[in-house]
Every structure is written in C-alpha cells, then in structure tokens.
Amino acid sequence: MDFDKEKAIALLNKIMELELAGVVRYTHYSLMVYGYNRIPVVEWLKKEAEEGLLHAHKAGELVTFLGGYPSLSIGPLLETHHHDIGDILRESLAHEGEASAAYYQLLELTQGKSVILEDYARTLIVEEEMHADEVNKMLRRTGKTGVYEPSK
Ligand SMILES: [Fe+2]
Ligand SMILES: [Fe+2]
Incomplete structure (x- = not known):
C-alpha cells in the first residue's frame, strides 16, 4: 500500500466519530420537532440517523481492514439549543459539510493508491453531497432560485 496507512486509519476513525455524532444529533432532533x-x-431525521449508523459501520469496517483500532468516541455535538426547524436544518447542513470534508481528505490521501478506499471515499462523497443538497433545498424559499448560503 502506497499511502500513509496510519493517516488513513486516523481519518477513518474521525469519519466514524462524525457519523456517530450524526446518529445522536439526528435522533435528538427527531424528538424536538413540533x-x-x-x-x-421527523421521518426524514430518523432516516438520517439510521444512515449515519450505516456510515459509521462502513468506516469502522475499513479501520479494521487496515488493521487499526476502531474509535470508541463520538465527534463533537454542536447544538444551538434552538429547535426551530430552520435551526435544525442549518446545523444539519454544517454537519453534512464536515462529513464531506473528511471524505474528501480520505480521497486525497488514497486516490490512485487504493481502489477500495478511493471508491469508498467517492461513493460517500456523493451520498453526503446529496444529503447536503436535500437540506439546502429545504432551506430555500418556494419561488426563489439560487442555492441557500449559510450566513455564518
Ligand atoms: Fe454519513
Ligand atoms: Fe449524511
């Protein structure tokens, strides 16, 4: 293997932690919408929580594929304690962006060097960007064109 295996393991563990944070976050949000x-x-948030768990499993599977030790922690849980649907969606958008960034880092590290890791990173980038797009569209207003831009 022609890439830094320890770096790949560290990135995969970071991804696993982010995805597990997503499980907790989306589960919490799903209980806060009225x-x-x-x-x-609520249906959509529960689906996101389930998908986060699948993604965490996949990342963990690849940590052990590389002989690493899978993380037992979860990523940071950003929470504004506002539960307006707009706040929830903006937090979700930030979370999806963070996940994408981690998968891009893995892609950069492994492209041209590991088919399995490169293919995995690309597939997950597509999934995360589709999620971010779903959230982005929910944050837009009917009748207006253009992508929603977070103000911060
Ligand atoms: Fe994910
Ligand atoms: Fe996602």
Whole structure:
C-alpha cells in the first residue's frame, strides 16, 4: 500500500466519530420537532440517523481492514439549543459539510493508491453531497432560485 496507512486509519476513525455524532444529533432532533410539518420532518431525521449508523459501520469496517483500532468516541455535538426547524436544518447542513470534508481528505490521501478506499471515499462523497443538497433545498424559499448560503 502506497499511502500513509496510519493517516488513513486516523481519518477513518474521525469519519466514524462524525457519523456517530450524526446518529445522536439526528435522533435528538427527531424528538424536538413540533408543528404542522412534524411527521415528514421527523421521518426524514430518523432516516438520517439510521444512515449515519450505516456510515459509521462502513468506516469502522475499513479501520479494521487496515488493521487499526476502531474509535470508541463520538465527534463533537454542536447544538444551538434552538429547535426551530430552520435551526435544525442549518446545523444539519454544517454537519453534512464536515462529513464531506473528511471524505474528501480520505480521497486525497488514497486516490490512485487504493481502489477500495478511493471508491469508498467517492461513493460517500456523493451520498453526503446529496444529503447536503436535500437540506439546502429545504432551506430555500418556494419561488426563489439560487442555492441557500449559510450566513455564518
Ligand atoms: Fe454519513
Ligand atoms: Fe449524511
């Protein structure tokens, strides 16, 4: 293997921690949504939590594929303690961006050097960017074009 294996293990563990933080975060959010939009939004948040767990499993599987020790921690849990759906979605967008960035780092480290890790990183980047796009579209207003830009 022609890449820094220890770095790859560290990145995969970071991904695993981020994904597990996502599980906790989306589960929490799914219990904090009230009002007219509650049912579809709760469904969507629960689906995100489940997908985070699948992603954490995949990352852990690759940590052990490389002979590493899978992390027992979870990533930081940013929480504004505002539970307006808009706040939840903005936090979700930030989280999806962080996950994408970690997968991009893994891609950079392994591209052209490991088919399995490169393919994994690309596939997950596509999934995370699709998630971010779903969230972005929920943050837009009907009748307006253009991508939602976070103000911070
Ligand atoms: Fe994910
Ligand atoms: Fe995601």
